[in-house]
């Protein structure tokens with residue numbers, strides 16, 4: 001599997017967002033966290049910011065909807081520039097309807113699980129999405145510590161994808177840095193979201209490269 005790095009703009013300087021995004025243009029994706037203050041206890045950004053960023057960047061936009069009613073917002077986020085849209089299996093929308101709405105817009109659907117939700121909750125959707133996101137922190141805030149007890153969940157999902165012969169991207173999000181990148185890659189994750197480790201470093205572009213190399217060297221070693 002290709003290793004992909006998706007820097008999370010939640011840790012960028014919002015007053016200099018475009019300049020910060022340019023610094024990580026060597027990454028495969030740009031992770032954009034959308035929080036509604038209801039599904040998670042924080043409010044981040046919405047469609048106007050994504051629309052403006054779309055004009056300023058040619059990166060692949062990986063939009064993570066941490067919102068209660070993703071079905072209502074798939075259209076607006078797709079129209080303003082998302083390339084891939086992740087929603088939560090725990091949200092209030094019907095997963096099949098959300099996946100269909102994302103596909104109808106010609107975008108890639110992805111489904112996410114919070115730490116307390118078992119991997120099995122997304123098994124019925126694995127052949128319908130392009131990516132599964134395993135949250136490795138409770139969603140809502142950047143800068144939290146990686147939850148190592150999520151490693152078996154990553155392994156179970158990679159194993160299930162292989163059993164089903166699916167070329168599935170498995171993304172992880174929360175507490176990813178040079179220490180944890182090899183652990184998640186070893187367990188079978190190939191798409192790594194990183195916020196504070198990238199934007200909090202002196203050289204975000206170099207950190208993207210280092211994270212990719214660290215994950216590449218460890219990918220699948222555990223299995």
Ligand SMILES: O=C(CO)[C@@H](O)[C@H](O)COP(=O)(O)O
Pocket residue numbers: 008009010011031033064137138139140141142143144173174175176193194195196197
């Ligand atoms: O979705 C979230 C938080 O809910 C993330 O995308 C964070 O932005 C990751 O930040 P770090 O843990 O890498 O600082």
